[in-house]
Amino acid sequence: MMEIGFDNQKYLTTQSEMIQNRIAKFGGKLYLEFGGKLFDDYHASRVLPGFAPDSKMQMLQKLSDDVEIVIAINANDIEKHKVRGDLGIGYDDDVLRLIDTFRGLGLYVGSVVMTRYTGQAAADAFLRRLNALGIRCYRHYPIAGYPSDVAHIVSDEGLGKNDYIETTRSLVVVTAPGPGSGKMATCLSQLYHDHKRGIDAGYAKFETFPIWNLPLKHPVNLAYEAATADLSDVNMIDPFHLEAYGDTAVNYNRDVEIFPVLSAMLTRILGASPYKSPTDMGVNMVGNCIIDDEVCCKASRMEILRRYYTASVEHVQGKCDDEVIRKLELVMNQASVTPEIFPAVSSALTRAEVTGAPAGAIVLPDGRLITGKTSDNLGAASALLLNALKALGGIDNSFDLISAQVLEPICELKTRYLTHKNPRLHTDEVLLALTISALTNPLAQLAKEQLPRLKGSLAHFSVIISSEDENLLKRLGITVSCEPRYETEKLFHR
Numbered sequence: 001m002m003e004i005g006f007d008n009q010k011y012l013t014t015q016s017e018m019i020q021n022r023i024a025k026f027g028g029k030l031y032l033e034f035g036g037k038l039f040d041d042y043h044a045s046r047v048l049p050g051f052a053p054d055s056k057m058q059m060l061q062k063l064s065d066d067v068e069i070v071i072a073i074n075a076n077d078i079e080k081h082k083v084r085g086d087l088g089i090g091y092d093d094d095v096l097r098l099i100d101t102f103r104g105l106g107l108y109v110g111s112v113v114m115t116r117y118t119g120q121a122a123a124d125a126f127l128r129r130l131n132a133l134g135i136r137c138y139r140h141y142p143i144a145g146y147p148s149d150v151a152h153i154v155s156d157e158g159l160g161k162n163d164y165i166e167t168t169r170s171l172v173v174v175t176a177p178g179p180g181s182g183k184m185a186t187c188l189s190q191l192y193h194d195h196k197r198g199i200d201a202g203y204a205k206f207e208t209f210p211i212w213n214l215p216l217k218h219p220v221n222l223a224y225e226a227a228t229a230d231l232s233d234v235n236m237i238d239p240f241h242l243e244a245y246g247d248t249a250v251n252y253n254r255d256v257e258i259f260p261v262l263s264a265m266l267t268r269i270l271g272a273s274p275y276k277s278p279t280d281m282g283v284n285m286v287g288n289c290i291i292d293d294e295v296c297c298k299a300s301r302m303e304i305l306r307r308y309y310t311a312s313v314e315h316v317q318g319k320c321d322d323e324v325i326r327k328l329e330l331v332m333n334q335a336s337v338t339p340e341i342f343p344a345v346s347s348a349l350t351r352a353e354v355t356g357a358p359a360g361a362i363v364l365p366d367g368r369l370i371t372g373k374t375s376d377n378l379g380a381a382s383a384l385l386l387n388a389l390k391a392l393g394g395i396d397n398s399f400d401l402i403s404a405q406v407l408e409p410i411c412e413l414k415t416r417y418l419t420h421k422n423p424r425l426h427t428d429e430v431l432l433a434l435t436i437s438a439l440t441n442p443l444a445q446l447a448k449e450q451l452p453r454l455k456g457s458l459a460h461f462s463v464i465i466s467s468e469d470e471n472l473l474k475r476l477g478i479t480v481s482c483e484p485r486y487e488t489e490k491l492f493h494r
Contacts, residue, residue, distance in 0.1 A: 002365045002456045005295030006050035006286075014285045016062045019204075022283055023066070023170050026202025026274075029194070031187040032283070034175040035207040039101065044208055046479065047223045047300040048290065056208075057105055060173065068110040068169035069102055071095055072176045072186045075114050075123035084178060092126045094177035099135065110167055111136040115182030118142060138163035140182065140189060147261045154268040159192040179231070184262070191269050202274060203266070204283050205255075210235045211287040212249045212279050219300035220290075221250060222335045226307040229327045230320065241277035249279040302458065304328075304337045305481070312484035313464055342481075344460040347371050349483070352462035358487050360384040362459040362478070364391065377407050377423065380461055381469035382430040388457065389434075392450035393443075401444045402433045427472045454478055463487045 023030040037043075039057045052058065060067050077091045084094055099109050112130055114123055117139040130137050140162040145152050152158050165186075172190070174183045187203045194201040209224035221235050238251040240259055255278040262281075266273040275281050290296055308328045314320035332338070339345045344361035347369055351359035357374040362384055364370065370391050372384025390397055410433060411423035425433065431451075437444035455477030464482045473480050 002049060003292070003295045004050040005290060005292040005299065006048040007289045007291045008050055008052050008055055011055060011285060011289040012059050012062060014288060015059050018283045018285050019063065019171065022202070022204050027200030029170050029199065029201040031172045031174060031190050031201060031203050033183045033187050033203070033205045034173055035205065036209070038175055041208070043227055043303070046303050047220050048286070048296055049299050060107060061105060063171060064106055066169055066171045067173060068108050068167050068171070069173045069175060070110055070165060070186065071098055071112045072115050072174060072181045072183050073112065074181045075117045075120045077181070078126050079120040079122045082178070091177040098177065108169065111138060111165055113138045113140055113165060113186055115140045115186060116142050138165050140186060146185070147258065150261065150264045150268060154192060154265055159189045162189045164193040165190060188265055188269070195269050205281045206283055208284060208286055210250045210252055212251060212282060212284065213287040214250065216250050217334055219297040219335050222331050223300040223303045226304045226328055226331045229307070229311065229324045238277050238279045241279040244276035249277070251278050301335055301337045301341055304331055304335050305339065305342055306479060308332055309481035309484070313482055316484045342458065342460065343369055344458060348460045348462045358461065358463040360459055360461040362388050362457050364388060365453070365456040374424070377411055377425060378430065379424045379426065379469065381465050381473065382425050382427050384459065385427050385430060386447070388454060389447040389450045392453045393446045395443055395447060399443055401441070401447050402437045406433050406437050426466060427469045451476060
């Protein structure tokens, strides 16, 4: 069984209470800037074993009667056709995906706000699309001197020019498809307009990482630095919190740098800033719900190593520069992380050296280490997947789960009719073949039934595997890393 280091139920309860208390502090209305991922937060679930990827959504569902969601999108991101790297879709399409997801979970999406709007043609087209779909839209404009010219920003010619977003709930969650979308500016604009209308309201920020009440160099916080190595984020002691309270708290450079300006804006809008430090602005209770620090430290070190391998692969692919690799190497050194902490690395490399072909190794949730090698009909990922299912089902490794009568026609189809040069089956093809075999082979059926038990496994491969294989393994709940080298020396790789 996977070790648990985080109490998810305690988190849902305490986080909800913290947000309700913050709403009450401001007289019944709160604009909550949501950073990071609202759902599918797999980074948090990896570094805090026990944290459910949809925990934040569950928390909002507990408050659903009070919640209204506003989605901010930067007009320039639409104009530049900015794409989410993890999903491969444009930010505009992701707004629609977010709305569908929130509505499917019973959460109310009040509107979409187009930030930094200057009449961009693509932005106008998207606004027409939203209006046709019955979604309320608002426009916010660039403000000269933002964020340093506080007097101009907090005026009728600054924030006052923005459309006022009509909201009806006490908790207004401001989220976005990605960074740089103008979430904070949207919250400040609303505070300005509410204050002019005599409406009491406040602002707070929800960021899961870094965790403010863990040490600066705690592995969980270092794992956040590893995750944001390409953004140049740096964890640091919050100097404003230390000066105000004499207590050490961890924040990150961007929030610390912007705090004096933000505090001045809040003072000008509300008459006095309600916060003495950027840490004060946060409502994050994650650190209070860690129940086994050692488990979380171990998981975080594994995440740092995985981030290093991911960046190394991207470096080979031309998607990552040298500076990111250097930063990750520094984080690894600070967290005492080497490949030796992950036994699958040496096992995969040894199996590849012995067989002279790509290989993989996987650590199952129960701690068992399984390997798989490339064969005539199966790639390393496919072979590893079948071997893992055999191990979980207690099936002797000598048994063939998929008969040659099933495998060979599929391989022939790929090479003879679909013009593939490589006959080996990808993992999705193997699962289809396994399903067909399960109709007549009880052992194949037993192996197929083990698929849910793969969740939480960690796999490593001696070469870069195909995106098809990597995506399928991830969908099964397997965390994947690869050595930064291709199987062949060809220049073009799918």
